[in-house]
Amino acid sequence: MNGVPSRAADKGSRTATDHDTHVQWLAGERYRMLESGFVGMKNVEVLAMWSGSMYQAFGESDLTRRPVMDVCFRPLGITLPTVVVMSGWANTGKDMFKDMRDYMDLGNGAISKVLILKWDMETASAAVSCGLKVYEYATNRPDKKKYILTQTEEILPGSSDMRGVKITLGEICSAKLPPGEDAKKEYSMSLPRLRNTALRFIREDKFRPEGSEDVGEDSDEDSDEEEGVAAPNNSLVPRAHGPTLIGANVVGGSSNQSDISGNNSGNNLSNNRDSFNEHYNAEKLSVYKFDLPEDVYTYSRGTLAKKGLGTVMKNLERYLKKMSSRIAKTGQQVCDKMQLTYDYIPDMTKVALYDTVILCDDSGSMKLDGRYDMMRKTILKISDVCTAFRDEGISIKFLNFKGDKDYNYIHDRERLDEVIRNIHPKGGTRLGTVLRNKIIEPLIIEKAKEKSLERPVLVTIITDGQPAGEDRGELKRTMLNCKKELAGLAGPSDELYGGQAVVFQISLVGSSDAAKSYIKELEDDPEIKNFVYCTRDRLDVVKGKMEDYQYTGWLIQLLAAGIDHE
Numbered sequence: 001m002n003g004v005p006s007r008a009a010d011k012g013s014r015t016a017t018d019h020d021t022h023v024q025w026l027a028g029e030r031y032r033m034l035e036s037g038f039v040g041m042k043n044v045e046v047l048a049m050w051s052g053s054m055y056q057a058f059g060e061s062d063l064t065r066r067p068v069m070d071v072c073f074r075p076l077g078i079t080l081p082t083v084v085v086m087s088g089w090a091n092t093g094k095d096m097f098k099d100m101r102d103y104m105d106l107g108n109g110a111i112s113k114v115l116i117l118k119w120d121m122e123t124a125s126a127a128v129s130c131g132l133k134v135y136e137y138a139t140n141r142p143d144k145k146k147y148i149l150t151q152t153e154e155i156l157p158g159s160s161d162m163r164g165v166k167i168t169l170g171e172i173c174s175a176k177l178p179p180g181e182d183a184k185k186e187y188s189m190s191l192p193r194l195r196n197t198a199l200r201f202i203r204e205d206k207f208r209p210e211g212s213e214d215v216g217e218d219s220d221e222d223s224d225e226e227e228g229v230a231a232p233n234n235s236l237v238p239r240a241h242g243p244t245l246i247g248a249n250v251v252g253g254s255s256n257q258s259d260i261s262g263n264n265s266g267n268n269l270s271n272n273r274d275s276f277n278e279h280y281n282a283e284k285l286s287v288y289k290f291d292l293p294e295d296v297y298t299y300s301r302g303t304l305a306k307k308g309l310g311t312v313m314k315n316l317e318r319y320l321k322k323m324s325s326r327i328a329k330t331g332q333q334v335c336d337k338m339q340l341t342y343d344y345i346p347d348m349t350k351v352a353l354y355d356t357v358i359l360c361d362d363s364g365s366m367k368l369d370g371r372y373d374m375m376r377k378t379i380l381k382i383s384d385v386c387t388a389f390r391d392e393g394i395s396i397k398f399l400n401f402k403g404d405k406d407y408n409y410i411h412d413r414e415r416l417d418e419v420i421r422n423i424h425p426k427g428g429t430r431l432g433t434v435l436r437n438k439i440i441e442p443l444i445i446e447k448a449k450e451k452s453l454e455r456p457v458l459v460t461i462i463t464d465g466q467p468a469g470e471d472r473g474e475l476k477r478t479m480l481n482c483k484k485e486l487a488g489l490a491g492p493s494d495e496l497y498g499g500q501a502v503v504f505q506i507s508l509v510g511s512s513d514a515a516k517s518y519i520k521e522l523e524d525d526p527e528i529k530n531f532v533y534c535t536r537d538r539l540d541v542v543k544g545k546m547e548d549y550q551y552t553g554w555l556i557q558l559l560a561a562g563i564d565h566e
Helices: 016-036 041-047 090-107 169-176 191-204 257-261 269-274 293-306 316-338 342-352 364-386 413-421 431-449 474-487 513-524 539-545 548-565
Strands: 049-052 070-073 083-089 113-122 127-137 147-156 165-168 186-189 355-360 395-398 457-463 502-508 532-534
Touching: 016 041, 016 049, 016 070, 016 083, 016 113, 016 186, 016 191, 041 169, 041 548, 083 090, 090 113, 090 127, 090 147, 113 165, 127 191, 147 191, 165 169, 293 316, 293 342, 316 342, 316 548, 342 364, 342 548, 355 364, 355 431, 364 413, 364 457, 364 539, 364 548, 395 413, 395 431, 431 457, 431 474, 457 548, 474 502, 502 513, 502 548, 513 532, 532 548, 539 548
Parallel strands: 083 113, 355 395, 355 457, 457 502, 502 532
Antiparallel strands: 049 070, 070 083, 113 127, 127 147, 165 186
C-alpha cells in the first residue's frame, strides 16, 4: 500500500469511497446488531449514531483537520461517542492518528474504540487499497499514553483470514448499559461486509479495487443480497422496512442537495476525478437519500408493512403519495431550518406516517421547577417535527383541564402555544382514566369501529408523577385493553386494524423518585414492556445538556424509537 493518493484526495475533496463506505458499513452493522438480538429493539436508543469531527464531539471550535466526518455510536443521553469510525486517504493518515489520540486523551475512557480506515491509490491505474487499524482505550501503559493498537487488517485487496472486530455491549453503551444486560456480551463487526461495501463505492467512483483488472468489474463477493439493496441513487441501504439507522446526529448547518447524493459526473476516470466538489461540506452524512418521491414512498410502504399496516388504513395510498412528494421536494429545506442534517429525514418520515396525540400532565406538581413550561417547549418542538410534512397537526389533551375536546389536529404553532399557556396546572394525575376517556375511546376505538381510522396513532404521555386519584394499574389496563380491542376491529378493507395501529410512549419531567419508580415498573412489566416505550432520561435533564437544535434532533430520534419499539 505505497501508492500515491489521488488528486481528489490531495485536494481534500469528496469521493464516495472514503466518504460513504464507513457510514454505510456501520449503519449496516447496527441493523444486524438489532436483527441478531445483540441489542433488543426496546434498547434501540443505545445504538444511536452521530457524525461529526473530533472537535465537534467535545464542543470546541470547528478546527476540523480532515474533510470527511467521523461516524460513531453515541447512545441517547450521552455527550460523547463511545465507538468511532474514521475514514480518509493516506495523506490524511497523520491527522486521523492525531484525532484518535485526542479522542482517547480528552474522552478519558468514555470512548472505548476508534477504527481507522486508510485508503491508498496507485494513480496510474486508479487501483485502490485499504487498511484498517483498531485502537482501544488503555490505562496501564508505562508511557501514560491512553490508547493501544489491538488489531490491523488488510481490507483491500483483502484476505481469507480477516477477523471481525470484536465489540462488547458495554463498550457501545458505556453509562447507558440497560439494566440487567451483560456488558461483556460480544458482537463481531464483519470485515467481509466492510470490504463488499467498499467495492460498491469504489466502482461508483469508477476506481479499481487493487487486485482486479478492470475499472468497475463485477464481483461475486458483493452480490449477496444480505448486504442491502440498491436505492435509486445507488447508495447502499438496508431494506426499507428495517429499524431506524441514523439516530442522534446533532451536527448542524446547511448543505447542497447535490453534494449529498454521491453522484459524480463524467463517464471516464479522468472526468470523474476532476468533478469532485472541493468545497463539499463533509458534515452531511446520510444513509438514506430521498431524491425522488418514489424513494420516500418505498420507504414509507416498507415501514407500514413491517407493522402489518400496509393496506388497512383508509385513503392511505393518496396520503402516502402526497407526503412523499412533499418530503422529496422540501426535506432539505426543513432540515436547514431546524439546523439539522438530512440524516433525520427517514425518522421524520416515519413520524409523519402517524397521527400524534400528546397527553399532557397539568397536575399541581407541574408548577414546580419550571416543569410545565419545559413540557410546553417540548410539545412545540414535537409539533414542528410532526407538522413538517403534513397538513394535519397534533392533538393534545390534559389530565385535569376539561375544555380540550376540540384540541385536535392543531397545525398552527401560535395557537398551540396559546392553548398550553392558558392552562394553569392543578389537580391530580389520573393517567389511565384520562387516557381512556379523552384519547383511546374518542380518537382511536370509535374511529376504528366506524372504519374511519386513517392513520396509526402515536400516543405520547408526558408526566412528572405516578398515578393519583385512580388505581395504580389503571394505565396498564387501559393500554392493554386498547391493543386487544384494536386487534379485533376490521378496517375499510375488512382486514383487522391490529394492535400495532397504536403506539404508546411515556416521558418523564421532574425529579420525583416515585415517578421514576413507576415508569420503571411499566418498562419492566412483561405484559406491556414490548409495546410501551418508556424514556429513561428525563426530558428536562436532556434539554439542559443540549443546544436547542440538538434537543430537536433528540426528540425526532425519541419519537421514531417509540414507533420502532414494538
